[in-house]
Amino acid sequence: MSDIVLDRAAAPRPTPKPGIMDIAPYVPGKSKIDGVEHPLKLSANENILGSSPAAREAFSTAFDQLQMYPDGRTTALREALAAKYGLEPERLLFGCGSDEIFQLLNQTFLEPGDNIVQGEFGFGAYAIGARACQAEVRMAREPNYRVDVDELLKLIDARTRIVFVANPANPTGTWNSAEEIRRLHAALPPSVVLCLDGAYAEFCHDPAYEDGMSMVREFDNVVVTRTFSKLHGLAALRVGWAYMPEEMADAIDRIRLPFNVNIPAQLAAVAALADDEFQERSLALVDQWRPWLTQQLGGLGLEPLPSAANFVLVGFPTAPGKTAREADAFLSARGLIVRYVAGYGLPNHLRITIGLEEHNRAIVEALQDFMKGEPA
């Protein structure tokens, strides 16, 4: 037995294993403003159009099934996804949000002392799960707020088990080309899992972008994750899925909780997937207002990053009176909730989800007043 185990055995009360208490708990963005009854929430990259009417209808039929366990294989959704995207059903894995799939990957592949590699502004869920496995989290520099292949590769060593790349990324909204992702893959040892997190994949239309699905078929070590939380507006129901090599799905399935996607979630996701009209409307809204918001924010003297997701990250000056933190407070005073992303290592930025026309205009108007030094 190691010293650590002996120490824990002698402890006066149950003691979490080493590393657990060093994990900073995930802090969600604020969703309320004191004294404001109906604030506008543009802080969590949710779908501002709500969710598909067909999905809502399907959800409501679950009332009659509350006494039942869900289908542990998520069969109907598995078949619907396989048919829609031309995927092999046995390569699909479902999770309570894609968050759970990152956890499962970490649990399946990481031993204490192993490491994961991700970008320095990478999505927080990867690291929490890795640390819980007593693995090291290595953060590669992101020059110009973009995941950089060479910076990732510098951190890979014999103990690297998983490389996580969100593409497009959150919170930056930036993305990597197919050529970059394939160059990264080609330089990785074949024993390293490359997880391409496609939570925002549908919002990126550039021809140089690749969602990674065909890489999953070409290689034994590529996983693509997707979610119903963004495009489909079903964040509350927690449905994520992954496309991966069959052997990997078989391994992960052994530790997955048997009923991890509930009945209302499965029913709504199947209906949402079939509702092309809602998906097209959601994409059209982002396509219309993302460039407008980006251009307007730039016109105010701020520094929006070019985004391929359903939000824009915008940089603020560091001069007192003009900072991101003060802008966040100013927007809150006007009933507008955006995401202050200091927790991601970006203390000079705010992340703003694309809203309806009137929401986007309200944000720009408020920030114009803020930059002019007017009172909130």
Ligand SMILES: Cc1ncc(COP(=O)(O)O)c(C=O)c1O
């Ligand atoms: C990059 C990224 N990946 C994954 C997720 C998690 O999505 P889910 O709701 O499927 O757990 C999010 C949610 O914000 C995200 O931004």
